[in-house]
Amino acid sequence: MTETTPLPTWPRHEPMSTRPPTVRCYHCLYLFSWDEQTIYQRDPDTGTYHKMSVAGMTDSVSRDEALRQGYVRCPNSGVHQGTSEHYLPLGYVRYLPPLVIGLVGEKEVGKTTLLATMVDEIGRGRMTQYGFTARPLVNSVHSDFQADNFNVLLRDGKAVAATPAASEGIELADAFLLTRGSSQLPVAFFDVGGESLAEDLPAIRFIQAVSALIFVVDPDRALGRTSGSRDQRGLPSSVGDRAFNTVLNRLSPADSSTAQYFGQPAVIVLAKADTLRFEPVVSRWLRQESVLAGEFDPDAVQAESRDLYAFLYQNDATPWLAPFKSFGRCTLHAVSATGGNPVERTYLRGLRPRRVLEPLLAILAMKGMLDRPGTDRVGR
Amino acid sequence: MTELSFFDAAGHRVSCTVEVEFDEPGGPAAHLHTRLLRVHAGTDTPILPGVQYLRQRMVAGKLPLSQSEPYDLLDNEIRIGLHLVRRFQSGPYPAELSQLVGYDVDVDEPFALFVPYEGEETVKVAGRLTLDQQREFQIGLARALWLLAESGVVHGRLGPDTVRWEDSSGRVQVVDFYRAVLSGEPRSQAGPSSWNPPIEPGEDQRATPADDMWSAGALTYYAVTGRQRDATSHVPGLGLRGPLPGLLEGVFAASPAARPSATQLLRRLRVPDPWLADHDGSPRFAAGQREFDQIMAMKRAAFAPPQAVAGPARPPGKPPRRRRRRWPLLTLLLVLIIFGVTVLAMEVS
Numbered sequence: 001m002t003e004t005t006p007l008p009t010w011p012r013h014e015p016m017s018t019r020p021p022t023v024r025c026y027h028c029l030y031l032f033s034w035d036e037q038t039i040y041q042r043d044p045d046t047g048t049y050h051k052m053s054v055a056g057m058t059d060s061v062s063r064d065e066a067l068r069q070g071y072v073r074c075p076n077s078g079v080h081q082g083t084s085e086h087y088l089p090l091g092y093v094r095y096l097p098p099l100v101i102g103l104v105g106e107k108e109v110g111k112t113t114l115l116a117t118m119v120d121e122i123g124r125g126r127m128t129q130y131g132f133t134a135r136p137l138v139n140s141v142h143s144d145f146q147a148d149n150f151n152v153l154l155r156d157g158k159a160v161a162a163t164p165a166a167s168e169g170i171e172l173a174d175a176f177l178l179t180r181g182s183s184q185l186p187v188a189f190f191d192v193g194g195e196s197l198a199e200d201l202p203a204i205r206f207i208q209a210v211s212a213l214i215f216v217v218d219p220d221r222a223l224g225r226t227s228g229s230r231d232q233r234g235l236p237s238s239v240g241d242r243a244f245n246t247v248l249n250r251l252s253p254a255d256s257s258t259a260q261y262f263g264q265p266a267v268i269v270l271a272k273a274d275t276l277r278f279e280p281v282v283s284r285w286l287r288q289e290s291v292l293a294g295e296f297d298p299d300a301v302q303a304e305s306r307d308l309y310a311f312l313y314q315n316d317a318t319p320w321l322a323p324f325k326s327f328g329r330c331t332l333h334a335v336s337a338t339g340g341n342p343v344e345r346t347y348l349r350g351l352r353p354r355r356v357l358e359p360l361l362a363i364l365a366m367k368g369m370l371d372r373p374g375t376d377r378v379g380r
Numbered sequence: 381m382t383e384l385s386f387f388d389a390a391g392h393r394v395s396c397t398v399e400v401e402f403d404e405p406g407g408p409a410a411h412l413h414t415r416l417l418r419v420h421a422g423t424d425t426p427i428l429p430g431v432q433y434l435r436q437r438m439v440a441g442k443l444p445l446s447q448s449e450p451y452d453l454l455d456n457e458i459r460i461g462l463h464l465v466r467r468f469q470s471g472p473y474p475a476e477l478s479q480l481v482g483y484d485v486d487v488d489e490p491f492a493l494f495v496p497y498e499g500e501e502t503v504k505v506a507g508r509l510t511l512d513q514q515r516e517f518q519i520g521l522a523r524a525l526w527l528l529a530e531s532g533v534v535h536g537r538l539g540p541d542t543v544r545w546e547d548s549s550g551r552v553q554v555v556d557f558y559r560a561v562l563s564g565e566p567r568s569q570a571g572p573s574s575w576n577p578p579i580e581p582g583e584d585q586r587a588t589p590a591d592d593m594w595s596a597g598a599l600t601y602y603a604v605t606g607r608q609r610d611a612t613s614h615v616p617g618l619g620l621r622g623p624l625p626g627l628l629e630g631v632f633a634a635s636p637a638a639r640p641s642a643t644q645l646l647r648r649l650r651v652p653d654p655w656l657a658d659h660d661g662s663p664r665f666a667a668g669q670r671e672f673d674q675i676m677a678m679k680r681a682a683f684a685p686p687q688a689v690a691g692p693a694r695p696p697g698k699p700p701r702r703r704r705r706r707w708p709l710l711t712l713l714l715v716l717i718i719f720g721v722t723v724l725a726m727e728v729s
Contacts, residue, residue, distance in 0.1 A: 261682060284530065306672045309671070310672060313668025314667075314668050324672075328679055329679075
């Protein structure tokens, strides 16, 4: 007996008869909808795009494969000054408007490493216990991310390379289609080179398009543990993370009634928390791996946020707490992506990621996408 | 009076002059004796200023090699005691746990020294606690469980003789760590006890804080009711009223993973996290928490739904006097007067 694999189908809540959703281009911020006809195929050798139509495709398997690998040309390409030809993966514009998550932090604070381990944990099915199944949204993007980061870190035990600067163009790091029941939600991660954010280049305007932010705090810098990171009074830098500052200066408040705060949910991740494992307050939270246990306790999220806020405050790292004061809903999390520091770019003791999905769950809770009691209290 | 030389918890050799105050009858095992020592006045207490007594646990007499259990129990009690002292060295040592002062094992009669225990054994007060004391007992025991879990220690023998109640301060103290293990180590092979959870066939043999949670639940039931519950039952106890069934919900679950944590128990008791009280009393940390609370309060106010517009608040006291509407009456009176004057004038004319 031959096992039959169900054919990929169009999202049930977005049938073909309805117009695809309006999506904001992450290159130029232009709002547009896909015309449901035209897609482009990318030549991996030359990097060029070739137009094709799916209107005449009657074989659903071929059609879906074409859609899965397809790209869409942003209608704003070359229209306005300073905009060149640019394309977006079709998966990005095909479903509901994606949950766009930006990872923010200066160079080498650990954003890519964090993202690589998050992607690995999602791929291991950790979201299943929260009712989600996940699959890569754009296969080519996922493959590239695996080759560049994931395999380096998790297969070879090596530190990943710094992310290219955003001046070379913002690109999707990786994206997943989370499915729960009949609902499908694309989640897209953007890992942006810290240098570019700190330099306030035009390419970082995509920040306006994000729906949630992960601010990554490097404890070495925040606590002034690296040489040159303390001022003449012996305190950590009063500037904080320049990438944080740039984002906070770039964003616009949600509406006039709450103009004091930004509307997107945000999380502050105390990364490399393994280096603080002998600090009781950090150790306490680092050992509570809720996602492994399939738990989500809003009260615990609140308590952890309060403790970590106080810990950073106690250590004069208040500039790194600026996002907490600026976003209406914001939580703090102790996270270790690797379990230890690399020695000459190699993790000698192997990798032990801890709590890397806690920030994502907090974001999903604050967006009302997590089906657990009390999520309306998270971050507020 | 004798000169007592020993190692303190930091490994430094110290000495003081002591006198045996009394020997305690019985003990956790044969040949493992306990006695109270009085530190001689005029000599410095080497470890803890102000402590005038020391509780000494010792292996009495020289035992044959085949009889190693007392030595093993004493070694283990020292190992766990050192672990706890080092765990809490950055702050005040928690009163909920007995405190190791020192030890010497390379002598004919190896011994460990502790700060004297507080209060009396639960077996002496069970069923006689007032409602307020019952709550204090539950909170104290939950705090002790939290401290043990935070320290990675599983006591493994919580019961009416190893959990004490201090009446005057309303405190609970967990003592006698000779069978304790670190979380994740194999459970102590001490044989079954009605105060320990039954081990299911095929269950992981590594110790977990959930083991102590089960025992603490049984002990809480005993302290409140004076009766020992059915050890095979997975429910708190039939016929109980008040908050106890809610507090012990899930505590006797067969699976350790299904039992609540000490933090959850504290939340059920609606008491603050012991972390704040015990472990980081630094003013800067507390100031950070206050700032967090202030910012959260501002956010909640900013995002709160708008209230109906109300007039200025009235001062408390007399209810506002209702203003009488006199204008209609005056108008009617004026109309009548005009009418009357008009009629009168017409009649005169």
